[in-house]
Amino acid sequence: MSNKKATLTLDGKTYEFDILDGSVGPSVIDIRSLYAKTGMFTYDPGFTSTAACDSTITYIDGDAGELLYRGYPIDQLAEDSHYLEVCYLLLYGELPSAKVLKDFELRVTNHTMIHEQMHNLYSGFRRDAHPMAIVCGVVGAMAAFYHDSTDVNDPIQREIASIRMIAKLPTIVSTAYKYSIGQPFVFPRNDLDYASNFLHMCFSVPTEDYKVDPVIARAMDKIFTLHADHEQNASTSTVRLSGSSDANPFACIAAGVACLWGPAHGGANEAALNMLKEIGTVDRIPEYVARAKDKSDPFRLMGFGHRVYKSYDPRAKVMQQSAKEVLELMGVENNPTLQVAKELEKIALEDPYFVERRLYPNVDFYSGIILEAIGFPTSMFTAIFALSRTVGWIAQWKEMIGDPQKKIGRPRQLYAGAVARDYIDIKNR
Numbered sequence: 001m002s003n004k005k006a007t008l009t010l011d012g013k014t015y016e017f018d019i020l021d022g023s024v025g026p027s028v029i030d031i032r033s034l035y036a037k038t039g040m041f042t043y044d045p046g047f048t049s050t051a052a053c054d055s056t057i058t059y060i061d062g063d064a065g066e067l068l069y070r071g072y073p074i075d076q077l078a079e080d081s082h083y084l085e086v087c088y089l090l091l092y093g094e095l096p097s098a099k100v101l102k103d104f105e106l107r108v109t110n111h112t113m114i115h116e117q118m119h120n121l122y123s124g125f126r127r128d129a130h131p132m133a134i135v136c137g138v139v140g141a142m143a144a145f146y147h148d149s150t151d152v153n154d155p156i157q158r159e160i161a162s163i164r165m166i167a168k169l170p171t172i173v174s175t176a177y178k179y180s181i182g183q184p185f186v187f188p189r190n191d192l193d194y195a196s197n198f199l200h201m202c203f204s205v206p207t208e209d210y211k212v213d214p215v216i217a218r219a220m221d222k223i224f225t226l227h228a229d230h231e232q233n234a235s236t237s238t239v240r241l242s243g244s245s246d247a248n249p250f251a252c253i254a255a256g257v258a259c260l261w262g263p264a265h266g267g268a269n270e271a272a273l274n275m276l277k278e279i280g281t282v283d284r285i286p287e288y289v290a291r292a293k294d295k296s297d298p299f300r301l302m303g304f305g306h307r308v309y310k311s312y313d314p315r316a317k318v319m320q321q322s323a324k325e326v327l328e329l330m331g332v333e334n335n336p337t338l339q340v341a342k343e344l345e346k347i348a349l350e351d352p353y354f355v356e357r358r359l360y361p362n363v364d365f366y367s368g369i370i371l372e373a374i375g376f377p378t379s380m381f382t383a384i385f386a387l388s389r390t391v392g393w394i395a396q397w398k399e400m401i402g403d404p405q406k407k408i409g410r411p412r413q414l415y416a417g418a419v420a421r422d423y424i425d426i427k428n429r
C-alpha cells in the first residue's frame with residue numbers, strides 16, 4: 001500500500017480512501033468501504049476504470065504495447081520458449097529447470113486421453129454444430145467424469161483438474177473437428193510434443209502415416225503461447241466470477257469458453273477471416289472501411305481495436321511474422337486473403353478514423369490467416385483460441401481460489417426501473 005490517499009467530497013463531507021500501488025502499472029483507489037461510508041456505489045459498466053482483483057500473472061501496458069507473462073515479454077517467450085513451458089510459468093510463477101519441466105510435460109502427456117464414454121457425447125450433436133458449442137458442452141461435462149477433481153477446497157484436486165484440462169483440451173477440440181468432418185477420432189500420442197500432437201489428432205487419418213511439419217508445429221505452438229493469458233479480459237473475468245461461487249473447475253472453464261465465443265472477444269479471429277473473405281479483393285477495401293466508420297452501420301473491422309492496447313498488439317507483431325513463414329512454406333504467400341489483410345492493415349494504420357481512435361490490428365487479425373493456411377476451417381479458430389487460453393483461465397482461477405481475501409463476486413447497480421407500486425388486478429387493467 002502507498003501512503004497516498006484519495007479524498008472524495010460529497011454533500012460537504014470528505015472521505016479518505018487508501019491508494020494501493022502495484023509493482024508496475026496504474027495504482028488503484030481502494031473503494032471497498034465506499035458504500036459503507038457514503039451509501040453510494042461507483043458506476044463503471046464495461047469496467048473501463050475498474051480493477052476487479054490484484055494479480056501476479058500477466059501485465060499489459062496498452063500504451064506501450066507491452067505484454068508480460070510473470071514478467072517475461074511475450075515476444076521473447078514466443079521466440080525462445082514453448083507452450084508447455086509457458087503453461088508451467090503461468091501456473092507456478094517461475095521458469096522451470098530442465099528436470100522440473102520434463103516432469104511437468106510427462107504429467108500433461110499422461111492425461112491427454114479423454115474418458116472413453118466422453119466420445120459418446122459427440123454423437124449427441126449435429127455434425128454441423130459449431131465446434132465451440134461442442135467444446136463448451138464437453139468441457140462442462142468433464143465434471144460428470146472426473147469427480148475426484150471437483151472439490152475446489154482441496155489443493156490436490158485443484159492441481160489434478162488443472163493438469164487434466166490443459167492435457168485434454170487438444171483432444172476435446174480435435175475430436176470436435178474430426179466429428180464435424182465425419183472422420184474417425186484420433187487418439188493422442190505420447191511421443192509427440194503438445195502442438196504436434198494436436199495437429200496429428202486433427203489431420204491424421206488411419207489410412208496413411210501423418211508427418212507433422214516442424215514449421216507448422218512451431219507456428220501452432222506460437223499461436224498457443226500468444227493466446228495463453230491476457231490479464232482480466234472478458235472470458236477470464238467470467239472464469240473468476242464463476243469460481244468465486246466455488247463452482248467446480250470444469251464448470252468455470254466451460255463458462256470461459258462460452259464467453260470467449262463472442263465475436264467481440266475470441267470469436268473475432270473467425271469473424272476477421274470471414275470479413276477478409278467477404279471483402280475478397282483489395283479494390284473492395286474502401287467500401288468496407290467506409291462502413292466501419294459509419295455509425296449507422298453496425299459493421300466493425302474485425303481483428304482491429306482493443307479495449308487495452310491503444311498501440312500495436314505485441315502478439316499481432318509476432319503473429320504477422322509467423323503468418324509470413326507459414327504462407328511461404330505452404331506456397332500461398334500470394335494468398336488473396338493475405339493480400340487483402342496486408343492492404344487493409346496499411347490503410348487502417350494511415351486512416352485518421354483509426355489513427356485517432358488508436359485502432360490497430362489485434363491478435364485475432366493474423367491468427368486466422370495462419371490457421372486457415374494450416375488447413376483449419378474458420379469455425380475451428382475460436383476453439384483453438386479456447387484451447388490456448390485454458391491455461392490462463394486456470395492460472396487466474398487458481399490465484400482467485402487461493403486468495404485468503406476471496407469473496408463471492410456480487411456487483412451492484414444503478415436502478416432506473418419502477419419504484420414500489422401495488423399490484424393491479426387484471427379486471428382493472
Ligand code: SDX
Binds near residue numbers: 265293301357
Ligand atoms: C480479444 O480484452 C482482451 O484482452 C481480449 C483479447 C484477449 O486476448 O483476451 O485481447 C482477445 O478479444 C481481442 C479483440 C477482438 N475483437 C475484435 O477484433 C472485434 C472488433 N473490435 C471491436 O469490437 C472493439 O475494438 C473492441 C470490442 C475490441 C474494443 O472495444 P472498446 O474498447 O469498448 O472500444 P469502443 O467500442 O468504445 O470503441 C471506441 C471507438 C468507437 O468509435 P466512437 O464511438 O469513439 O466514434 O472505436 C470504434 C468505436 O466505434 N471502434 C471501431 C472498432 N473498434 C472500435 N470502429 C471500427 N472497427 C473496429 N474494429
